[in-house]
Amino acid sequence: MDLVFLADTFVTLLGGVPLLLQLTAISVSVGAVLAVLLALMRLSGNPLLDYPARGYVFVFRGTPLLVQIFLIYYGLGQFPEIRQSVAWPFLRQPYWCAMLALTLNTTAYATEIIRGGILSVPFGQIEAARACGMSRLLIFRRIILPQGLRTALPAYGNEIILMTRATALASVITLMEVTGIASKLVSETFRAIEVFACAGAIYLIINFLISRAIALAERRLSPQLAAPPAAPEPAR
Amino acid sequence: MGYFELMGFGPKGWGLLLAQATLMTIAVSVTAFAIGAVLGGLLAWARLAGGRGIGIAAETYVTVLRGIPDLLVIYLLYFGGSSVLTSVMRWLGNDGFVGVNAFAAGAIAVGIISAAYQSEVYRGAFGAVAKGEIEAARAVGMGRMLMFRRILAPQILRFAIPGLGNVWQLALKESALISVVGLTEILRQAQVGAGSTRQPFVFFITAALLYLLLSTVSGWGFNRAEAAAMRGVRRA
Amino acid sequence: MKRLMTCAAGLLAAVVLAGSATAQTKDWSTIRIATEGAYKPWNFTDASGKLVGYELDLAADLCARIKAKCEISAQAFDGMIPGLNAGKFDAIMAGMNISPKRLEAINFSLPYGRTPSTWATTKDSALAKLPDADKVYSLVGGADLAAAEKAAADLKPLLKGKIIGVQTSTIQANFIEQYFKDVVEIRQYKTTEQHDLDLLAGRLDAVFASMSYLKGVTEENKEIVMAGPRFTGGILGAGVAVGLRKTDPELKEKFDAAVAAAIADGTVAKLSVKWFGFDITPKG
Structure with missing residues (x-):
């Protein structure tokens, strides 16, 4: 074991962490907003809204993310019409292409998670809210959304971790996040196992921290489920 | 050249190559899924019935494999696999090199990731088996093996079908990542075609369609299997 | 169940065999x-x-x-x-x-x-008219190396702020890193075909690759042209x-x-x- 090499590698790879976190944070937050909209379309009962949303989820969940990334990055760049459009300053950069692909992808998965969460809200509560004379928007804002999101949280935590792993694919379109730097280091040092193991450790640490944060959020959002404060030790 | 000429089976068409690549995707995904089934079953058993040490080891395995990017697992196995195998063979007195080809490395990599997910599915399915049936089996004096064979295994498989369907879809999509180590499956073939014809959009959209086709057909298959397995079960 | 066990055993055997079949003396x-x-x-x-x-x-x-x-x-x-x-x-x-x-x-x-390595860009790019076209500089050593390094230094102001594509882990990548790292943005690609696609899409201002490779590319695709001086030897192998x-x-x-x-x-x-x-x- 060459500890000096491992330590150097680890420090070099840490340079890719900010990009990794940016890609995850932005795609997950934009994806969450889009997913709420799509989940509502799915639940609207109106086929004109329901079917497009269904189709979106079907296509993006049915194809590998890597194909989506290649399609957006190399595929769209093929057309002169797109290269002359207003979107090109963004699509020209691998950073925004990766961001777009990750966002569109996570939106599809998050839609189903949020839909499940919303469906879990007991109908009795909605009836009660109606009986109190709440408007549809108010019911959604006060009753459905908070409880739906709370129920969806564990599954959403999983999705965030999956997205952290997925950012590794951005390396195939020249982005230098942790896996990109790792591949470059391997091509310089030819020591694949040590370098990739170091990179794996970084992802594990990040995902461990994320899962702790989600668990904490879960506990904060459902105080009724928290363990009762421990009884004081009886005095002897 | 029109789309159908380019993707057709004529002399300048890529149809035959893409069809072969599709078979390769199916072959590598099925192999990976089977490896995942064997290993995942063992993991689930270790976590449910193994001692404390084995249980913790199995849990660590699942956490690690779900925490690091699949791309890294493939890189590690591809580059690391043969050096490990080679040293094992040396130790056994054979000093030749042992190669792991892209198919084996890819199938094992996707398989050991799939095992982590499958173990969770089997564990969940075990939880769904009514405890009374296990007690009843014990009461009539069934041995452990007999009980597993007659009572547990058939029911676990039945309850696991929907979850396994999801994990299969994951394996199918993860097989696209094996393209990075040079296995000529759908995505790799699309990349080769995109590079030599300079029509990336056409090739990547075709790849996406092929994946959609595979996931739709297999999703339909799993639904049929679920319906068949549940035919004797009364449902609400 | 028995069939399942046989299947599993067969599978394991297949995996082991696949591993050992390629062992050779x-x-x-x-x-x-x-x-x-x-x-x-x-x-x-x-x-x-x-x-x-x-x-x-x-x-x-x-x-x-x-x-x-x-x-x-x-x-x-x-x-x-x-x-x-x-x-x-x-x-x-x-x-x-x-x-x-x-x-x-x-x-x-x-x-x-x-074969020497050189630049390629799209035909209407400003870089298509880099000076010293077709001239070959040797990086092997001595006076040649000094002349080559001067030629590289002369290119720097012209390439300032440009995005250059190279194939990852190639001698061309090493060359650009050594002589142009401080003025250009370097993008590394897994294959040369990928950097050609990005050159055509306008994501790259130029690529730096082996002349033997670029010759084929420029003949096949009239949009891409070779430009500027060529380099060979030394860090370029x-x-x-x-x-x-x-x-x-x-x-x-x-x-x-x-x-x-x-x-x-x-x-x-x-x-x-x-x-x-x-x-x-x-x-x-």
């Missing part, structure tokens, strides 16, 4: 050669899926001289050296140049080709050669003899004219 009656299959005209894949190119023809010739059976497979370029050292294959013939950094990890045979493990000196001897014979009887010249349109035989 070193009598070199068969040699496994890795190429990339995406680096025209050195090696590439035609529409029928067959590997073709200069190195495929040359490999057939060299293997006949060594009297070995050769199995040639396509591999990702950036995994080739780890793959070779891990024993996935025995030799690399993938347009790979001898370079000091690679020599730390692997051995090379005598070179069987040498002593030529393209067969990559071999350090632990196989006897295989290096065989390839050295075969390459020397192929150069001596004009096979290298003949094959390179067939594929490149000019003679790439390394001289001196």
Whole structure:
């Protein structure tokens, strides 16, 4: 074991962490907003809204993310019409292409998670809210959304971790996040196992921290489920 | 050249190559899924019935494999696999090199990731088996093996079908990542075609369609299997 | 259940066999050669899926001289050296140049080709008119090296702020890192075909690649043109050669003899004219 090499590698790879976190944070937050909209379309009962949303989820969940990334990055760049459009300053950069692909992808998965969460809200509560004379928007804002999101949280935590792993694919379109730097280091040092193991450790640490944060959020959002404060030790 | 000429089976068409690549995707995904089934079953058993040490080891395995990017697992196995195998063979007195080809490395990599997910599915399915049936089996004096064979295994498989369907879809999509180590499956073939014809959009959209086709057909298959397995079960 | 167990046992056996089937003793009656299959005209894949190119023809010739059976497979370029050292294959013939950094990890045979590296850009780009076009600078050493480094320094202001594409882990990537890192943005690609797509899409201002490769590209696609001075030698390598493990000196001897014979009887010249349109035989 060459500890000096491992330590150097680890420090070099840490340079890719900010990009990794940016890609995850932005795609997950934009994806969450889009997913709420799509989940509502799915639940609207109106086929004109329901079917497009269904189709979106079907296509993006049915194809590998890597194909989506290649399609957006190399595929769209093929057309002169797109290269002359207003979107090109963004699509020209691998950073925004990766961001777009990750966002569109996570939106599809998050839609189903949020839909499940919303469906879990007991109908009795909605009836009660109606009986109190709440408007549809108010019911959604006060009753459905908070409880739906709370129920969806564990599954959403999983999705965030999956997205952290997925950012590794951005390396195939020249982005230098942790896996990109790792591949470059391997091509310089030819020591694949040590370098990739170091990179794996970084992802594990990040995902461990994320899962702790989600668990904490879960506990904060459902105080009724928290363990009762421990009884004081009886005095002897 | 029109789309159908380019993707057709004529002399300048890529149809035959893409069809072969599709078979390769199916072959590598099925192999990976089977490896995942064997290993995942063992993991689930270790976590449910193994001692404390084995249980913790199995849990660590699942956490690690779900925490690091699949791309890294493939890189590690591809580059690391043969050096490990080679040293094992040396130790056994054979000093030749042992190669792991892209198919084996890819199938094992996707398989050991799939095992982590499958173990969770089997564990969940075990939880769904009514405890009374296990007690009843014990009461009539069934041995452990007999009980597993007659009572547990058939029911676990039945309850696991929907979850396994999801994990299969994951394996199918993860097989696209094996393209990075040079296995000529759908995505790799699309990349080769995109590079030599300079029509990336056409090739990547075709790849996406092929994946959609595979996931739709297999999703339909799993639904049929679920319906068949549940035919004797009364449902609400 | 019994059937399930049999299946599982069969599967495990298959996996183990797949691993051990490729174990081989070193009598070199068969040699496994890795190429990339995406680096025209050195090696590439035609529409029928067959590997073709200069190195495929040359490999057939060299293997006949060594009297070995050769199995040639396509591999990702950036995994080739780890793959070779891990024993996935025995030799690399993938347009790979001898370079000091690679020599730390692997051995090379005598070179069987040498071409300078140069810039390519789109025909209406401002960079298409870089000075010193067609001039060849040698980085080998002495006065030549000084002249080459001056030429590189002269290019700097013209390339300031530009985005340059190179294939990852190539001598061209090393060259750009050494001489232009402070003025250009470097993007590294897995294959040269990918950086061509991005050059055409306008994501790159120029690429830096081997002239032999660019010649084919510019002939096939009139949008792409070569530009500026050419560089060779030194950090850009002593030529393209067969990559071999350090632990196989006897295989290096065989390839050295075969390459020397192929150069001596004009096979290298003949094959390179067939594929490149000019003679790439390394001289001196």
